[in-house]
Amino acid sequence: MLDAVRLRLAAAGDDATPGGVAAALRAQGRLLGDTEILGVVTALRSEMVGAGPLEPLLAAPDVTDVLVNGPQEVWVDRGSGLERADVGFADAAAVRRLAQRLATAAGRRLDDARPWVDARLPDGTRLHAVLPPVVVGGPCLSLRVVRTRAFTLEELIAAGSMDAGTARLLRAVLDARLSFLVSGGTGSGKTTLLSCLLGLVEPDERIVLAEDSAELRPRHPHVVRLETRPANQEGIGQVTLRDLVRQALRMRPDRLVVGEVRGPEVLDLLAALNTGHEGGCGTVHANAASDVPARLEALGSTAGLDRAALHSQLAAALSVVVHLVRDRSGRRRVAEIHVLERGRDGLVTTLPALAGTERGPGWARLAALCERGRAAQAVQAVSPAGTAAGRPR
Ligand SMILES: Nc1ncnc2c1ncn2[C@@H]1O[C@H](COP(=O)(O)OP(=O)(O)OP(=O)(O)O)[C@@H](O)[C@H]1O
Numbered sequence: 001m002l003d004a005v006r007l008r009l010a011a012a013g014d015d016a017t018p019g020g021v022a023a024a025l026r027a028q029g030r031l032l033g034d035t036e037i038l039g040v041v042t043a044l045r046s047e048m049v050g051a052g053p054l055e056p057l058l059a060a061p062d063v064t065d066v067l068v069n070g071p072q073e074v075w076v077d078r079g080s081g082l083e084r085a086d087v088g089f090a091d092a093a094a095v096r097r098l099a100q101r102l103a104t105a106a107g108r109r110l111d112d113a114r115p116w117v118d119a120r121l122p123d124g125t126r127l128h129a130v131l132p133p134v135v136v137g138g139p140c141l142s143l144r145v146v147r148t149r150a151f152t153l154e155e156l157i158a159a160g161s162m163d164a165g166t167a168r169l170l171r172a173v174l175d176a177r178l179s180f181l182v183s184g185g186t187g188s189g190k191t192t193l194l195s196c197l198l199g200l201v202e203p204d205e206r207i208v209l210a211e212d213s214a215e216l217r218p219r220h221p222h223v224v225r226l227e228t229r230p231a232n233q234e235g236i237g238q239v240t241l242r243d244l245v246r247q248a249l250r251m252r253p254d255r256l257v258v259g260e261v262r263g264p265e266v267l268d269l270l271a272a273l274n275t276g277h278e279g280g281c282g283t284v285h286a287n288a289a290s291d292v293p294a295r296l297e298a299l300g301s302t303a304g305l306d307r308a309a310l311h312s313q314l315a316a317a318l319s320v321v322v323h324l325v326r327d328r329s330g331r332r333r334v335a336e337i338h339v340l341e342r343g344r345d346g347l348v349t350t351l352p353a354l355a356g357t358e359r360g361p362g363w364a365r366l367a368a369l370c371e372r373g374r375a376a377q378a379v380q381a382v383s384p385a386g387t388a389a390g391r392p393r
């Protein structure tokens with residue numbers, strides 16, 4: 001019935017107003033009551049402007065991901081793993097229409113020539129869509145809801161994502177301006193934690209963010225957000241994360257942040273952190289904190305940096321790795337905090353400073369780094385050049 005109404009409205013050039021819909025229904029020989037007509041109007045409108053049948057899911061406060069595998073197969077994550085959602089589409093064509101409309105809303109194309117899209121919707125929601133035959137079966141949609149407000153540390157403690165001791169340690173890492181990476185698997189809450197931590201940065205510091213899709217939303221009064229851009233249809237105009245990191249360095253950042261380190265920008269980030277841009281941070285995909293050096297090595301090698309050079313940069317550039325996991329119950333939490341250490345062979349490894357609530361062999365080193373950082377801050381605060389502008393960079 002919806003299809004017939006849609007066609008009729010399109011043919012008549014009418015909008016999905018109650019009058020237009022009633023006329024289209026009448027023309028089909030259907031007589032419906034006011035409530036039914038309004039139901040049809042709402043369904044058509046959300047299909048035309050919103051996320052269609054996914055709208056109520058995306059609007060629910062606890063939903064983090066909505067995945068569409070087929071017209072009758074919609075999954076949702078409400079914080080405790082995936083569950084089947086009680087909504088559906090008329091057919092695969094309706095899923096395809098929604099995917100294309102969302103892609104258009106994000107300013108991208110999605111068609112047979114460009115069968116996938118990875119973009120951000122105007123409200124911040126992250127959209128991935130892929131069309132057959134690249135995906136076998138019907139079109140597939142993955143939506144990640146981004147919270148408009150960052151969690152506070154207290155909220156993360158209340159949610160069971162960390163205990164008060166871990167929160168204190170993270171605050172000390174921020175205060176001492178140590179550079180750090182938040183690591184973890186897909187969807188483990190890296191971006192969310194980084195957003196929260198950036199909210200702890202002193203208000204007189206300038207934060208410059210470089211991201212593939214602008215997801216970080218720190219509660220901080222002084223933030224500049226840079227976002228990459230794909231090439232246009234003629235293949236020009238691409239802006240990469242590398243470009244952004246280089247631009248960010250010219251923008252007098254007190255904290256340089258790379259949303260997600262996943263390519264050659266690792267070189268620019270490490271170089272920046274080595275040249276006085278202390279306190280920088282970012283996220284990286286890794287299965288464990290101890291895997292981070294190898295992961296960065298792999299990223300660096302794709303950009304042509306050899307192992308020894310990368311490790312020597314890494315040793316001086318990065319101090320701490322905060323690792324997140326998502327446990328079986330679906331809860332996202334800080335699993336371990338490691339500190340970086342360079343061995344006799346020149347290679348960097350990580351030492352656990354905190355694993356769960358247990359102090360590890362790296363604890364003393366991390367405490368010393370925090371102490372040294374805080375002392376350096378204090379010296380600057382009392383020296384004549386100790387304004388924010390006087391900080392070394
Ligand atoms: N501690 C938390 N408690 C509750 N929800 C959380 C928590 N951390 C993250 N989330 C939610 O989980 C979803 C995924 O979080 P986030 O985007 O931060 O993960 P990520 O590790 O950066 O993912 P990706 O690997 O895709 O970059 C988001 O919708 C976010 O709001």
Ligand SMILES: [Mg+2]
Pocket residue numbers: 190191192260283
């Ligand atoms: Mg992320």
